[in-house]
Amino acid sequence: xxxxxxxxxxxxxxxxxxEIGLAVVEAFASDRPMRVVLAARPSPxxxxxxxxxxxxxxxxxxxxxxxxxxxxxxxxxxxxxxxGDIDVAVVAFGLLxxxxxxxxxxxxxxxLAQVNxxxxxxxxxxVADRMKEQGHGSLVALSSVxxxxxxxxxxxxxxxxxxxxxxYSGLTEALRPHGVVVTVVRPGFVHTKxxxxxxxxxxxxxxxxxxxxxxxxxxTHKELVWAPAPLRxxxxxxxxxxxxxxxxxxx
Amino acid sequence: xxxxxxxxxxQRRLHGWGRTAPSVAEVVTPRDPDEVAAAVLGAGPRGVxxxxxxxxxxxxxxxxxxxxxxxxxxxxxxxxxxxxGLVDVDAGVSLDxxxxxxxxxxxxxxxxxxxxxxxxxxxxxxxxxxxAHHVVGSFGNHVESMVLVTADxxxxxxxxxxxxxxxxxxxxGGMGLTGIVVRARLKLHHVETAYFLVDTDQIDxxxxxxxxxxxxxxxxxxxxxxxxxxxxxxxxxxxILTRANHATLADLPEKLRDKPLKxxxxxxxxxxxxxxxxxxxxxxxxxxxxxxxRKAPTxxxxxxxxxxxxxxxxxxxxxxxxxxxxxxxxxQFVVPxxxxxxxxxxxxxVTAAGKVSALNVLKRFGEGNRAPLSFPKPxxxxxxxxxxxxxxxxxxxELDTIVLDAGGRHYLAKESRTSAExxxxxxxxxxxWRKVRASVDPEGVFASDxxxxxxxx
Numbered sequence: 237x238x239x240x241x242x243x244x245x246x247x248x249x250x251x252x253x254x255e256i257g258l259a260v261v262e263a264f265a266s267d268r269p270m271r272v273v274l275a276a277r278p279s280p281x282x283x284x285x286x287x288x289x290x291x292x293x294x295x296x297x298x299x300x301x302x303x304x305x306x307x308x309x310x311x312x313x314x315x316x317x318x319x320g321d322i323d324v325a326v327v328a329f330g331l332l333x334x335x336x337x338x339x340x341x342x343x344x345x346x347x348l349a350q351v352n353x354x355x356x357x358x359x360x361x362x363v364a365d366r367m368k369e370q371g372h373g374s375l376v377a378l379s380s381v382x383x384x385x386x387x388x389x390x391x392x393x394x395x396x397x398x399x400x401x402x403x404y405s406g407l408t409e410a411l412r413p414h415g416v417v418v419t420v421v422r423p424g425f426v427h428t429k430x431x432x433x434x435x436x437x438x439x440x441x442x443x444x445x446x447x448x449x450x451x452x453x454x455x456t457h458k459e460l461v462w463a464p465a466p467l468r469x470x471x472x473x474x475x476x477x478x479x480x481x482x483x484x485x486x487x
Numbered sequence: 488x489x490x491x492x493x494x495x496x497x498q499r500r501l502h503g504w505g506r507t508a509p510s511v512a513e514v515v516t517p518r519d520p521d522e523v524a525a526a527v528l529g530a531g532p533r534g535v536x537x538x539x540x541x542x543x544x545x546x547x548x549x550x551x552x553x554x555x556x557x558x559x560x561x562x563x564x565x566x567x568x569x570x571x572g573l574v575d576v577d578a579g580v581s582l583d584x585x586x587x588x589x590x591x592x593x594x595x596x597x598x599x600x601x602x603x604x605x606x607x608x609x610x611x612x613x614x615x616x617x618x619a620h621h622v623v624g625s626f627g628n629h630v631e632s633m634v635l636v637t638a639d640x641x642x643x644x645x646x647x648x649x650x651x652x653x654x655x656x657x658x659x660g661g662m663g664l665t666g667i668v669v670r671a672r673l674k675l676h677h678v679e680t681a682y683f684l685v686d687t688d689q690i691d692x693x694x695x696x697x698x699x700x701x702x703x704x705x706x707x708x709x710x711x712x713x714x715x716x717x718x719x720x721x722x723x724x725x726x727i728l729t730r731a732n733h734a735t736l737a738d739l740p741e742k743l744r745d746k747p748l749k750x751x752x753x754x755x756x757x758x759x760x761x762x763x764x765x766x767x768x769x770x771x772x773x774x775x776x777x778x779x780x781r782k783a784p785t786x787x788x789x790x791x792x793x794x795x796x797x798x799x800x801x802x803x804x805x806x807x808x809x810x811x812x813x814x815x816x817x818x819q820f821v822v823p824x825x826x827x828x829x830x831x832x833x834x835x836x837v838t839a840a841g842k843v844s845a846l847n848v849l850k851r852f853g854e855g856n857r858a859p860l861s862f863p864k865p866x867x868x869x870x871x872x873x874x875x876x877x878x879x880x881x882x883x884x885e886l887d888t889i890v891l892d893a894g895g896r897h898y899l900a901k902e903s904r905t906s907a908e909x910x911x912x913x914x915x916x917x918x919x920w921r922k923v924r925a926s927v928d929p930e931g932v933f934a935s936d937x938x939x940x941x942x943x944x
Contacts, residue, residue: 237508237510237551237936237939237940238508239507239508239880239904240505240507240508240544240545240814240816240903240904241507241875241879241880241883241903242880243880243904267880267881267884268880268884268906320939321551321939368552369552370533370552371512371533371550371551371553372508372509372510372511372551372936413498413511415500415511456813
């Protein structure tokens with residue numbers, strides 16, 4: 237259970253080495269240690285994350301998870317819930333890809349679509365089913381402002397996030413009667429390994445700042461949040477800019 | 488159309504009185520003990536827990552994904568025997584109902600908490616206490632026998648000293664985790680009137696307030712103090728000490744003597760569900776504290792009715808809504824008699840954290856009972872309440888350390904946020920209780936959000 241003051245007792249991170257995802261886990265763990273399940277491919281980064289969280293007093297389990305192996309997802313989610321209720325699950329895996337390659341190379345385009353959309357839907361369905369059985373829980377999906385209006389510079393990535401965003405927004409409604417809160421998070425440009433070397437967009441932010449937004453959203457049962465918050469208004473305006481102007485904007 | 492509701496219709500979102508941490512469960516409302524047994528036997532993998540009137544602040548009467556048995560359907564008073572004071576009641580009967588029925592016979596419920604909207608089953612499960620604890624102990628002390636439906640569906644009659652006395656005492660304070668109490672026999676006290684003779688003392692600092700309670704509490708049947716946790720400086724912890732004895736017929740003024748056992752319980756208004764978060768803040772807390780302090784100048788020997796004296800908050804229905812949508816929590820603990828200093832330390836931490844608690848209730852407990860999970864033990868019990876907001880979790884974690892280091896513990900009926908470790912430290916007989924529970928519920932049929940959160944079983 238997430239208790240009266242918003243402390244979860246357990247958290248599942250799908251994409252167990254995601255910088256934003258780990259920052260979310262740490263944001264909760266800094267208030268009280270908890271049981272953490274990291275679902276990811278084995279890697280030195282995963283071992284590092286485990287060690288860091290254990291250093292904070294958390295008990296950490298790892299489950300081998302490859303987003304592209306759709307057939308294995310049922311087993312991954314089953315293992316992730318084997319240790320008891322999961323109070324918070326964060327769907328944090330994703331690929332940014334190379335937009336120019338992605339819209340010209342089928343294999344790369346499909347890879348982005350499979351990881352960012354198909355795999356996110358797959359684990360979403362499986363986690364939703366388990367949380368329904370619990371009668372409580374918080375399911376967080378990391379979307380992106382890139383999905384709100386496709387831009388020439390990263391529309392393949394944007395389209396996958398648009399799909400994820402629509403799926404989890406609908407899941408929010410479907411799970412509400414079952415006591416489960418689904419939160420869709422739309423970060424802007426976040427400084428991470430994934431965006432290293434890229435030119436930062438206005439209102440750029442950090443994994444830690446996004447994590448604070450997510451933790452607050454979970455604690456106050458918010459269903460849709462932007463990080464940083466003012467992006468909500470920026471995106472609201474951008475959605476209505478006419479195309480001839482939109483394509484000239486330096487974004 | 489079938490009149491039988493489909494299973495999906497019975498899925499309900501439940502939370503405690505603090506309106507925090509809801510979960511969804513299948514709610515069934517049996518009408519008799521056989522239906523209770525059927526509800527227990529038909530429970531799924533997430534188990535089952537009984538629920539009364541939902542006055543526990545946290546999550547002991549909710550069971551996410553499992554089954555919750557609404558006990559208010561078992562609501563008969565089977566008998567009231569005036570000469571002996573013995574009453575035989577269903578577990579879903581509220582203290583309010585029982586009190587109204589018993590008073591005309593000159594019978595008084597010895598243990599009454601801050602609200603009368605509590606079922607008999609809930610009163611046993613939380614082993615509730617009232618302002619009379621230093622004289623009469625807690626609710627379990629007044630139960631002559633109870634009927635318990637256990638995990639295998641059997642119906643057992645338990646007594647405090649009978650062959651299954653261990654199970655009786657594991658059920659007292661056991662938060663519904665040993666089974667479902669369906670019926671109980673209670674021993675009530677005899678009174679001449681439904682009124683109290685109240686002594687009110689306005690005392691302008693915490694040390695004097697505690698000193699007074701230590702010195703002459705034993706002259707009174709009921710004793711409690713409220714204090715102001717907002718004002719700082721030399722008047723820190725200024726408070727109102729209210730203590731009372733039952734009024735005899737001779738104590739009553741002429742106009743009340745005609746109907747000395749009349750029960751006045753007005754409910755003047757119900758709070759609408761419209762309050763924004765943060766309505767209770769430092770300013771309103773200050774105003775409330777000032778008014779509460781001013782309204783009660785020192786006065787002795789005043790005749791008050793039950794609601795005035797015992798349940799001032801029952802005058803306002805659904806008062807928990809006043810805290811807004813984020814809900815609130817009560818932080819109640821007890822520390823040993825020699826550790827009254829903890830009360831001050833805790834208050835200083837609260838003030839330093841910039842938090843406001845408007846309802847602060849302080850009482851000296853008398854002896855505890857044999858129940859391993861019963862909350863009261865000799866010492867000071869303090870109850871604070873806070874609207875949920877940023878920083879409250881950290882503050883409460885800090886208070887936990889102070890309380891536990893002093894040999895104290897938390898009241899499970901109020902608990903909504905502590906750790907399993909804190910309960911294990913506060914209740915050294917937890918393992919003994921677990922053993923008794925495991926003997927009647929080896930499969931863990933009885934479960935609640937609280938039992939999972941605090942790893943009670």
